[in-house]
Amino acid sequence: MRKNIFLVFILAFTHSAFCQLQNPSFELWDAGDPIYWQTSNFYDPGTAIQSTDAHGGVFALNLNVVLDSNGTAVAPYAINSFPLTTMPQVLTFWMKGNLAGNNNINVSFTLVETDSAANMLAYGDQTFTSVSNVYQYKFLNILNLAGPSLLGQGNVYFAIGANVGNTPNINSSLFIDDLYLGIDNTSFEEQSKLDEVIEKVYPNPANEEAFMVFNQKKYGKVTLKLYDLMGNLIQEILNENMTEGRYKAEINTSQLNSGIYLCKLTIDDVDYCSKLIKN
16 A cells, blocks of 8 residues: 555656656765655664675665564665656666565566556566575566656555565565666677676785676575685685575675686586685
8 A cells, every 4th residue: 555655746746857767876965865765764764774895886675674663574665756758668676685585675677657647657566585695686677658758757666574474574585776767778798798608806915805796597505615725715705595696795705815816606516616816
C-alpha cells in the first residue's frame, strides 16, 4: 500500500530542470536521505542509510529491514523520480549484501508521459533472490513500449521484499551503488572482458586497498586468497557459493609489507592467478 501511495506522489513530482537520473552514485546526502531520492525513511527511519562501504566514490545506499514502532518488520525502498527526454535501453548498477529467509530485492524502471493520459512509454522490472558479500554488476533491460512522445517522467525503484505469505527478515541488508541509465553501450572490448575470468586487479601497485573484477560463469564455489611469494597464505578474501555474474572483490592491502603478492581465485577447483604489487 505504501508503495502505491508513494508512486502516485512521485509521478506528480518533477524537477525544474530536464535531466537524466540524478545522484546515481549516492554521493549527495542531506538529513539522512540521498538527495533526489525518496526513501522509506519517511515512514521508518533507518531503513535507507548512508554507507562508506561503496563500490565507487565515497558513499553507497544501504537498505535495511528494520522493526517499526509496533515491532513489525518493514520493507525498505528508495525511489528516484526525474524528467527524461530520451528513451533508455538499460539500467545497470552494483549491489551486494544479504537476503535472509525468503526475502528478495525488486528493481524496476518506468517511463510515463507527463500529460493527463500518463501513458507508459517504457518499463523494466526484475526480482533478484541471490546476492553476494562482494559487489556484483546487475543489468536490467528496459522494454520500449512506444515511440518518441511527450516529455516523460522516469522512475527508478529499489525495494527489499518477501515472497507471498512471508514477511521481510530483519537480517536482510543490501548495498547499492553506481547506477547507469541510458543506451546499451556494451562495446566489443567490454564483451571480451566479460569472457575473461579475471578482468583486472587495480590499482596495481596498490597502497591502502586493491580490487579484483572477475566473472563467474555459472553457480559454484568461489574462493579468493592472497599469498606471498613463499606460498604463505596472507588473507582469505572470499569463500562462498556464487551465482553467475560479474563481481568486484576488495583486497585490504593497508597492513601488507611492500612487495609482490599472488591473488589466487579458485572457481570449482580451477585456479586463476594474478600478481599484485604493494607499494
